[in-house]
Amino acid sequence: MRKKIVLGCVLLLVCLLADAQKIVIKGVVTDSISGEALPYASLMLKGTTIGTITDADGRFSLSTSSAVRVLEVSYLGYDVKTVDISSGKTTNLKIRLAPTGITLNEIVVEPGRERYRRKDNPAVRFVREVIARRDGSDPRNHDYFRYDQYEKVVFAMNDYTPKKKKNGQPGKFDFLADFIDTLEVGTTILPVSEREKIETVYYRKHPKSEKRVVKASKSAGVDEIFSRDGIQQFLDEAFQEVDIFQNNIPLFLQRFVSPLSTIGPAFYKYYLLDTLQVDNKPCVDLGFVPFNSESFGFTGHLFVALDSTYFVKRAILNVAKDINLNFVSQMTIEQTFEREPDSTRIITKDDIRVNFKLSEKSKGMYAQRLNVYSNHSFEQPLGEQAGVFEQSAPVITLKDAYRQPDEFWVANRPESGKKRNSNSVEALMVKLRSVPVFYITEKVVTTLVSGYIPTNKDPRKNKFDLGPMNSTINGNAIEGARFRVGGGTTPVFNPHWFFDGYVAYGTKDKKMKYDALVEYSFNRRKDYRLEFPRHALRMEYMYDINKLGQNYMYTSKDNVMLAIKRQKDTRATYLRKAELEYTREHYNGISYGAIVRNRREYATEYAAFDRINSDGSTTPVKNYDMTELELNFRYGKNEKFYQTRTQRIPITYDALIFNLSHLMAKKGLLGSSYTYHRTDIGIQKRFWFSAFGYADLITKAGKVWSKVPYPLLILPNANITYTIQPEAYTNMNAIEFINDEYISWDLTYYMNGNLFNRLPLIKKLKWREVFCFRGLWGHLTDKNNPAVNGEGLYAFPAGSYTMGKAPYMEVSVGIENIFKFLRLDYVWRLNYRNHPGIQTKGVRCTMHLSF
Numbered sequence: 001m002r003k004k005i006v007l008g009c010v011l012l013l014v015c016l017l018a019d020a021q022k023i024v025i026k027g028v029v030t031d032s033i034s035g036e037a038l039p040y041a042s043l044m045l046k047g048t049t050i051g052t053i054t055d056a057d058g059r060f061s062l063s064t065s066s067a068v069r070v071l072e073v074s075y076l077g078y079d080v081k082t083v084d085i086s087s088g089k090t091t092n093l094k095i096r097l098a099p100t101g102i103t104l105n106e107i108v109v110e111p112g113r114e115r116y117r118r119k120d121n122p123a124v125r126f127v128r129e130v131i132a133r134r135d136g137s138d139p140r141n142h143d144y145f146r147y148d149q150y151e152k153v154v155f156a157m158n159d160y161t162p163k164k165k166k167n168g169q170p171g172k173f174d175f176l177a178d179f180i181d182t183l184e185v186g187t188t189i190l191p192v193s194e195r196e197k198i199e200t201v202y203y204r205k206h207p208k209s210e211k212r213v214v215k216a217s218k219s220a221g222v223d224e225i226f227s228r229d230g231i232q233q234f235l236d237e238a239f240q241e242v243d244i245f246q247n248n249i250p251l252f253l254q255r256f257v258s259p260l261s262t263i264g265p266a267f268y269k270y271y272l273l274d275t276l277q278v279d280n281k282p283c284v285d286l287g288f289v290p291f292n293s294e295s296f297g298f299t300g301h302l303f304v305a306l307d308s309t310y311f312v313k314r315a316i317l318n319v320a321k322d323i324n325l326n327f328v329s330q331m332t333i334e335q336t337f338e339r340e341p342d343s344t345r346i347i348t349k350d351d352i353r354v355n356f357k358l359s360e361k362s363k364g365m366y367a368q369r370l371n372v373y374s375n376h377s378f379e380q381p382l383g384e385q386a387g388v389f390e391q392s393a394p395v396i397t398l399k400d401a402y403r404q405p406d407e408f409w410v411a412n413r414p415e416s417g418k419k420r421n422s423n424s425v426e427a428l429m430v431k432l433r434s435v436p437v438f439y440i441t442e443k444v445v446t447t448l449v450s451g452y453i454p455t456n457k458d459p460r461k462n463k464f465d466l467g468p469m470n471s472t473i474n475g476n477a478i479e480g481a482r483f484r485v486g487g488g489t490t491p492v493f494n495p496h497w498f499f500d501g502y503v504a505y506g507t508k509d510k511k512m513k514y515d516a517l518v519e520y521s522f523n524r525r526k527d528y529r530l531e532f533p534r535h536a537l538r539m540e541y542m543y544d545i546n547k548l549g550q551n552y553m554y555t556s557k558d559n560v561m562l563a564i565k566r567q568k569d570t571r572a573t574y575l576r577k578a579e580l581e582y583t584r585e586h587y588n589g590i591s592y593g594a595i596v597r598n599r600r601e602y603a604t605e606y607a608a609f610d611r612i613n614s615d616g617s618t619t620p621v622k623n624y625d626m627t628e629l630e631l632n633f634r635y636g637k638n639e640k641f642y643q644t645r646t647q648r649i650p651i652t653y654d655a656l657i658f659n660l661s662h663l664m665a666k667k668g669l670l671g672s673s674y675t676y677h678r679t680d681i682g683i684q685k686r687f688w689f690s691a692f693g694y695a696d697l698i699t700k701a702g703k704v705w706s707k708v709p710y711p712l713l714i715l716p717n718a719n720i721t722y723t724i725q726p727e728a729y730t731n732m733n734a735i736e737f738i739n740d741e742y743i744s745w746d747l748t749y750y751m752n753g754n755l756f757n758r759l760p761l762i763k764k765l766k767w768r769e770v771f772c773f774r775g776l777w778g779h780l781t782d783k784n785n786p787a788v789n790g791e792g793l794y795a796f797p798a799g800s801y802t803m804g805k806a807p808y809m810e811v812s813v814g815i816e817n818i819f820k821f822l823r824l825d826y827v828w829r830l831n832y833r834n835h836p837g838i839q840t841k842g843v844r845c846t847m848h849l850s851f
């Protein structure tokens with residue numbers, strides 16, 4: 001009994017001693033300039049594996065009995081900081097981290113509490129001097145400018161730690177541990193996509209031209225399920241090279257206000273923080289934060305030469321924690337510049353690092369886009385290089401660019417582009433695809449993304465794809481359930497000849513529909529028949545249903561997502577069509593084409609062709625025939641789109657788009673029932689308002705010059721689904737209005753949360769406002785009005801009207817970014833509200849992921 005008492009006392013004493021040695025470390029980690037909390041910063045007791053991370057508010061708590069009293073704090077884009085811990089049981093710390101490579105004074109700026117004045121502020125006067133000199137040092141002021149550029153884009157699983165099976169048995173993915181890399185701050189990542197490119201950029205001032213010659217390019221990773229060129233287009237637009245010397249900085253398909261914008265002093269607060277050495281040159285540390293932390297601006301530092309040049313030597317930009325930007329939890333942009341003897345500014349590095357997260361609790365993805373610039377020259381290109389400006393393509397890819405050996409990359413890859421782990425993403429993908437569950441999953445996702453199923457698992461041998469799969473099943477009031485199967489050849493079959501088509505069947509009308517297409521491309525195709533630039537001759541023969549007054553611009557007419565309608569879509573005929581088309585696209589944005597078309601359109605009980613006789617009586621007509629010539633012209637310089645097999649999906653609408661077309665036919669020529677002339681013109685453009693969002697404007701006008709029946713007149717584009725469709729009228733019925741001349745507009749203003757960001761509770765939802773105003777002024781001249789001059793025309797179907805003096809108009813107020821992917825609009829029809837069977841208001845929705 002005495003031994004048990006002694007043993008118990010010893011154990012109690014040990015526990016008391018252990019508890020006496022345990023301490024609790026609490027605190028918060030913040031940015032040294034903005035005072036904003038840094039979420040998920042890493043804290044580790046020096047020399048141990050004991051540590052923790054901060055929460056979403058930058059706070060942490062660590063309980064330990066270790067004798068180590070030095071805490072190391074690290075965060076992406078910031079210097080590692082060591083903090084001595086006191087001997088007390090509980091320690092409360094306020095840790096302020098400074099940007100990488102710079103030692104700052106312990107200054108905290110609290111934008112919400114301080115009294116900040118622009119008037120007589122030396123920091124504002126200082127930044128105005130920097131802004132005044134920004135254009136004078138632009139390297140593109142020279143007649144010629146040339147440099148080499150190395151680009152590397154990496155996507156990786158962030159803070160990755162391999163997990164072992166609980167039973168100790170080897171797992172299918174244990175090999176992933178061999179591919180883990182480590183960042184400078186100690187965070188482990190697993191690269192899953194990697195792209196590298198080496199190119200030379202040539203610039204000429206007069207006439208202005210910029211060409212990129214790609215010498216080497218390679219990519220590998222899980223994003224191979226997407227189009228290689230399409231992903232490159234998206235990355236080039238979403239991760240553009242940042243130019244802080246412009247007013248607006250395009251990034252993540254948004255527009256950020258530059259700290260050196262002409263409106264910068266009204267958008268940012270500036271602070272003169274310290275004097276320090278950058279590359280052995282005395283510089284002023286100019287800190288900045290936006291007045292509104294939710295707006296599209298940056299926090300950060302500009303390190304400006306302390307002399308009369310006001311030359312920016314280095315820039316570090318971050319995004320505020322509260323910014324209304326999806327998926328981006330943390331971002332750091334670092335740029336370095338050198339000054340030439342004539343004061344010209346040249347950039348040497350542009351490094352952007354981003355942590356993407358779907359939710360605050362997830363570890364998310366790490367992304368880096370590194371650009372290293374070298375061999376700058378202002379000399380005129382000579383010899384072979386002189387001919388680069390004669391090339392039509394803005395990007396010239398050398399013959400062996402995609403086949404450069406490893407030795408080339410080792411010799412030309414800069415030091416900052418090298419990885420700590422030499423294992424490549426290519427090797428990782430080989431191992432992943434050897435695991436059946438990954439291989440099957442990849443194929444399923446590829447099918448969902450592309451819509452097509454390859455007939456050979458090896459892309460290098462796949463000659464035919466089945467699809468699109470999202471059009472396999474559909475339905476409408478005329479056909480009932482519609483079943484469709486189709487497919488087409490790939491460039492593996494032949495890079496110049498393409499065959500495509502489908503067959504479809506309706507259970508209600510019991511009719512077989514079909515489409516057969518053959519195209520010859522004068523340009524060798526790499527991935528898709530429709531890839532830019534097109535120079536092709538196409539022949540097509542089709543018989544299918546023709547929905548009058550319905551044209552969905554960026555999706556297939558058979559897309560299953562359009563099957564649910566707000567009303568019966570019976571306004572349709574049957575159409576048999578044969579086309580011969582020539583298309584030519586140029587790199588300068590100009591494209592043109594010509595189509596010879598023969599078509600026969602058949603009446604239905606829902607869209608009858610009742611021809612009006614001279615005595616006012618009507619005679620049913622089964623069909624009419626037309627042989628037409630259509631001429632098209634289009635201008636869309638610098639247009640950005642993601643190319644799929646069958647569509648071009650716009651990435652941005654920044655480019656000015658101009659369209660012009662004219663259609664003509666002669667009665668009696670090749671069987672035409674009518675003489676026909678129609679002209680259409682359209683203009684589209686996005687306008688950015690810096691910190692105040694952007695607006696998309698689409699305007700169109702057209703006229704039918706001849707006397708023709710209603711199927712050949714202008715039928716406004718009606719949207720009878722519950723989805724939001726561009727260039728379509730939400731509360732208009734199909735062929736509700738019939739015109740022979742029109743002017744239309746579609747104006748959509750995206751405020752990017754400028755209103756919601758000012759509401760204390762709503763702003764946490766990160767919703768964004770959308771306002772739309774669209775309308776159409778249409779007119780029907782007497783020659784095409786059956787009520788005035790009806791002989792030879794077709795009587796209008798019931799429910800069709802001519803438009804009065806007022807244009808048709810509708811407005812909508814919407815909220816986008818709901819749950820980061822949903823947009824809801826409430827739409828009002830402003831006039832012509834007395835028409836029977838219409839919808840005057842309603843809710844519409846669409847799914848759209850955006851930053």
